[in-house]
Amino acid sequence: MSRNAQRSFYEFFAGGGMARLGLGDGWSCAFANDFDPVKSATYRANFADAEQHFCQGDVWKLEAGDLPGRADLAWASSPCQDFSLAGARAGLTGGRSSAFFGFWRLMEALGAEGRAPRTIVIENVSGLLTSGGDFTALCAALASQGYSFGALEIDAARFLPQSRPRVFVVATLAPVPSGLIGDSPFRTRLVREAQARLPADLADRWIWWRGAAPAARNSDLASLLEPDDAVTWHAPARTAALIALMAPLHRARLDALTASGQRAVGGLFRRMRVENGVRVQRAESRFDGVAGCLRTPRGGSSRQTLVVVDGGYVRTRLLSPREGARLMGLPESYWLPKAATSALHVIGDGVAVPAVRWLATNILQPLLDETPRVLAAE
Ligand SMILES: C[S@@+](CC[C@H](N)C(=O)[O-])C[C@H]1O[C@@H](n2cnc3c(N)ncnc32)[C@H](O)[C@@H]1O
Structure with a gap:
């Protein structure tokens, strides 16, 4: 594709630019925004x-005039805390998630100027699909600006050894070619149930996006x-203290692996659980070759620990930022802040690069290539 034919995009809530990395060649960033230093x-x-094109500042302080031209895509990975199953479920109107509306009023203003992005992708945690009326409110906002839409729930584990389910709502102004409608591996139960709860006027705008199953993961x-x-x-004392936090089932599995003498590598998180009415801290491990979902460290306990069992011994250590970056599909050349907590904050908030690449290849690029480019006055 020639440079002139590049598809343009705005990246809201850009963080470390992982959506941009996922879009890859053939896309040109016209504007990006994040307020975090x-x-x-x-x-x-x-x-x-x-x-x-990068503008540091609160999305609420932006005006439509800050956004150049008419973009093929507006990508918005708005803050997810309020949607997260662990969060307060304050939803689209609560706390940090209301930054979404800081973004949305810009889409409305662009629409009023005849510069509405041709497509929009909204990424969030899967809790959005079950979070009260939020998913419906999001669909209603898209419909009010003339978009049709459909959601996919993509777990990064299809591409990378990290469990990271996320919802991606893909919206378009143009009619969708029939070849892009059908089934995909990411039409999950949560997506089907969220779609089924939509009122008829919104369900009418729903698109079941078609997409190929990703190649088998080898890592x-x-x-x-x-x-x-x-x-x-x-x-060793710290490892022993972690093992002591394991619930009986996790402990029994670790003991069996240790007794086998084989090598096994697992991920471990500390979590608060209620047992017999009492809150207790537990160390929960998994040895299925996949890391738990990387989170943003707000204290030592949210940083993922690795457990390595080998030759009858158990050792533990913290996951390094570079290892975390690999679990997001970032290239080795990706620059990370020196302080581990800062680096892990960037990584834990990011979007898995191959999940974005899948969307770009299977849906966004064919959609933009096959639908007429309706140019508005710029
Ligand atoms: C879920 S993260 C998205 C990260 C990004 N997709 C990436 O791959 O790195 C949400 C981002 O929104 C930013 N953010 C939250 N509220 C904001 C606001 N009011 N204005 C601008 N950025 C905001 C945060 O700093 C954070 O980087």
């Missing part, structure tokens, strides 16, 4: 052209880790 520094460090968690002799391990 560390994320903004990370974005600038990774994209040499950031000075031309597992162990394959993305640094060599054992190149990392810092926890002292």
